[in-house]
Amino acid sequence: KTNPDWKNRFSTVSDLDIKRLYTPEDLQNMDFSGDIGAPGAFPYLRGNQVTGYRGQPWTFRMFSGMGSAEDTNARWHMLLREGQTGLSTAFDFPTLMGYDSDSPKALGEVGKCGVAIDTLEDFLALIDGIPLSQVTTSMTINPPATVLWAMYCAAADIKGVPLAKIGGTIQNDMLKEFIAQKTFMCPPEPSVKLISDTVEFGTKYVPRWNPISISGYHIREAGATAVQELAFTLRDGIEYVEDIIRRKKMDVDDFAPRLSFFFNSHIDLFEEICKLRAARRIWAKVMRDRFGAKNPRSLWMRFHVQTAGCSLTAQQPYNNVVRTTVEALAAVLGGTQSLHTNSLDEVLCLPSEQAVEIALRTQQILAEETGVVNTIDPLAGSYFIESLTNEIEEKAWEYIEKIDAMGGMIAAIEKGYPQMEIADAAYKFQRQIDAKEKIMVGVNKYVTEAQHAVPLVEIDEKVGEEQIRRLRNVRRKRDSRAVQQSLTDIRAACKTGANVMPHCIEAVKNLATQQEICDVYREVYGEYRDPGLY
Numbered sequence: 001k002t003n004p005d006w007k008n009r010f011s012t013v014s015d016l017d018i019k020r021l022y023t024p025e026d027l028q029n030m031d032f033s034g035d036i037g038a039p040g041a042f043p044y045l046r047g048n049q050v051t052g053y054r055g056q057p058w059t060f061r062m063f064s065g066m067g068s069a070e071d072t073n074a075r076w077h078m079l080l081r082e083g084q085t086g087l088s089t090a091f092d093f094p095t096l097m098g099y100d101s102d103s104p105k106a107l108g109e110v111g112k113c114g115v116a117i118d119t120l121e122d123f124l125a126l127i128d129g130i131p132l133s134q135v136t137t138s139m140t141i142n143p144p145a146t147v148l149w150a151m152y153c154a155a156a157d158i159k160g161v162p163l164a165k166i167g168g169t170i171q172n173d174m175l176k177e178f179i180a181q182k183t184f185m186c187p188p189e190p191s192v193k194l195i196s197d198t199v200e201f202g203t204k205y206v207p208r209w210n211p212i213s214i215s216g217y218h219i220r221e222a223g224a225t226a227v228q229e230l231a232f233t234l235r236d237g238i239e240y241v242e243d244i245i246r247r248k249k250m251d252v253d254d255f256a257p258r259l260s261f262f263f264n265s266h267i268d269l270f271e272e273i274c275k276l277r278a279a280r281r282i283w284a285k286v287m288r289d290r291f292g293a294k295n296p297r298s299l300w301m302r303f304h305v306q307t308a309g310c311s312l313t314a315q316q317p318y319n320n321v322v323r324t325t326v327e328a329l330a331a332v333l334g335g336t337q338s339l340h341t342n343s344l345d346e347v348l349c350l351p352s353e354q355a356v357e358i359a360l361r362t363q364q365i366l367a368e369e370t371g372v373v374n375t376i377d378p379l380a381g382s383y384f385i386e387s388l389t390n391e392i393e394e395k396a397w398e399y400i401e402k403i404d405a406m407g408g409m410i411a412a413i414e415k416g417y418p419q420m421e422i423a424d425a426a427y428k429f430q431r432q433i434d435a436k437e438k439i440m441v442g443v444n445k446y447v448t449e450a451q452h453a454v455p456l457v458e459i460d461e462k463v464g465e466e467q468i469r470r471l472r473n474v475r476r477k478r479d480s481r482a483v484q485q486s487l488t489d490i491r492a493a494c495k496t497g498a499n500v501m502p503h504c505i506e507a508v509k510n511l512a513t514q515q516e517i518c519d520v521y522r523e524v525y526g527e528y529r530d531p532g533l534y
Contacts, residue, residue, distance in 0.1 A: 132161045178530075
């Protein structure tokens with residue numbers, strides 16, 4: 001054999017076969033204008049904006065949250081001073097699950113993996129000194145999303161900022177929780193109802209806000225392939241659009257322009273670029289052909305990207321800087337609107353200021369020094385890129401059609417279909433790592449006994465003690481009757497199907513805690529228990 005390949009098989013991280021060479025024959029059935037087109041034109045494969053990053057770079061949006069509201073506020077101000085252009089909030093586990101800091105279920109977790117927020121007073125401390133009309137804020141929150149968004153809206157009102165002028169995103173994507181991340185509270189149907197409430201409220205009163213970020217990130221982190229991440233995320237999006245149209249009787253063009261998405265950027269450079277390009281093309285087709293959208297902005301897929309946490313290693317952690325750089329480059333070449341770059345120490349602890357600064361500088365170097373912003377979708381027309389984009393899209397459509405045949409995503413979740421597909425993919429990948437068919441440097445190849453010390457950020461237990469003290473002080477001073485009336489109003493809205501958002505805003509202004517509101521949801525809708533499929 002002449003010039004043999006050094007491996008028997010070449011494949012992507014997701015195990016798609018890659019040929020030695022791609023030629024015009026791989027694209028012989030493609031029509032340039034219909035399948036690729038120009039930026040800012042259907043099918044939006046090459047991007048939503050005609051100017052790309054020449055108009056403006058992506059938003060540098062670092063995910064951050066730790067300890068108390070004051071601690072996170074200090075980190076936010078540090079990041080803004082260093083050139084960050086958008087905020088992103090990480091909440092602690094009790095907040096994510098809809099429990100107050102003094103709940104027995106919160107013991108040992110307060111402020112540990114994000115910021116602890118119990119009441120509007122915490123939220124006001126969190127946003128102290130932040131110009132809400134000038135900086136957009138993302139909040140990674142799901143079961144209690146209505147409550148945290150109500151706090152943001154109430155805080156804006158107190159600060160004298162009209163709701164029409166605040167901008168940002170709540171993640172608010174419960175279907176992917178049932179599929180992958182597993183932070184849930186109520187069953188799927190009422191969970192989707194609450195999401196539709198936020199879309200309706202945002203469309204009417206908070207037009208610059210994205211009321212949902214339909215998220216593939218956590219699906220990928222759970223072990224999904226790139227194709228599964230793409231397919232399940234977009235099918236979740238279809239489910240939400242269908243519910244809003246059916247439940248709220250809204251026209252698709254009234255709300256679709258504010259739908260947003262969130263993807264993972266894994267370590268396989270070309271696979272990730274192609275996945276993001278395919279995502280835009282699929283969504284444009286779905287919105288035009290399935291839902292009859294007429295507004296071009298309804299066809300746009302706008303998305304945030306975060307580099308892959310699951311690709312980081314505790315072994316030789318400084319290698320993670322390189323991994324994050326490659327993944328960030330993939331996100332940019334794939335046309336992201338917003339980007340978080342993981343810190344080198346995130347596999348070990350909350351990010352230190354130094355590690356966060358390196359991660360932010362990674363984005364800034366890409367934007368300012370490398371030339372990637374100079375031209376739009378620079379890899380378009382590559383035989384390899386277009387062929388792999390087509391293959392990923394075709395395989396994603398197969399999944400979407402299969403879930404359609406099951407009766408939709410909620411029905412598929414109840415059957416355990418996406419959960420089992422992800423579990424199988426994760427198991428296969430781990431087997432490949434164990435057999436060294438896939439390589440992770442420092443883990444199963446180029447292993448060293450040398451220790452690479454990384455300073456560990458730890459949250460003192462006193463943070464939790466102080467948070468509980470503050471929470472109890474709020475309970476003592478508030479008007480308890482006003483709180484109870486607010487909770488009664490939320491309960492009635494849940495039972496009648498009315499929109500809960502106005503009542504949530506009133507409740508948080510009366511200093512109801514997030515758990516008190518979430519307990520109403522649990523009471524009316526019931527609590528979800530994961531069936532434990534694997």
